[in-house]
Amino acid sequence: MRRAVLSAALAAATLIGGAAPAAMAQQEVMPRVPMPPSASASRMEVAQLGQRRHTRALRKREGSALRRLGGARIEARVGLDSFETESGAKAEGPTYGGSIGYDHLLFRTAYGGLFLGGFASYDQAAGDDAVFAQDLDNGAGGVTHVEATSGFGRDLEVGVRAGWMTSRVTLYALAALSDQMRTDTVVTTVTTTTDNPDDPRNPVVTESEPDTVVDVTRIAEGWRVGGGAELRLVGDLYAKAEYRYSVYDEDEKRQQVVTGLGLRF
DSSP, X not given: OHHHHHHHHHHHHHHHHHHHHHHHHHHHTSOOOOOOHHHHHHHHHHHHHHHHHHHHHHHHHHHHHHHHHSEEEEXXXXXXXXXXXXXXXXXXXXXXXXXXXXXXXXXXXXXXXXXXXXXXXXXXXXXOOEEEEEEEEOSSSEEEEEEEEEEEEEEEEEEEEEEEEOSSEEEEEEEEEEEEEEEEEEEEEEEEEEOOSSOTTSOEEEEOOOEEEEEEEEEEEEEEEEEEEEEEEETTEEEEEEEXXXXXXXXXXEEEEEEEEEEEO
């Protein structure tokens, strides 16, 4: 009896052991069930929706930055000033000043906007005077030495500017009317040469005291063109660089290169 039970148990174990590998083999060769097309399409729609939301957020931030760039502004600047008078006298030196203005966005896109603005500025020249000297034959046996000095003072301007601005950079061109103060001083010295009867080889040279014939301060009006760039640093604070070319009465020319800091509000 015991031997019959053992034989039956051994037969059952053998049957189970042989069926398990067969089941595993059947599982390995079972083909993979493909994902339904609806599930793949859903994933693509979710990705596209996320991309559209990201794009809208970027455009919203850009538009907000552009709105901050438009409006009133105030700035201070320093730079190099170069003069050339109608007589050919030249001088260079530092200049400093400030400006106030207002910029209005005409239209904007996702990449920036076109703007038109107005401004008023005050600058002060702090360089050397322009000096022109010349010797003239006075027709009476002498030479008249003429020395003309032109000193440049304050410079006022009112103008417009237009260009393209983004949330970081502003590029523009400007045109303005300029009003500068100029002080002209002309000093003459007459040198006369006469014969020396005691020593003909050494004529007598006499020189008069310097005589100031002109000492006047006048206002010269002219026009100005130029251009520049501004870079937003942080918040509403920006840095700028600008070139200006001016022409005044009697073909008097002035060139300026300035840098500065400004604030929008």
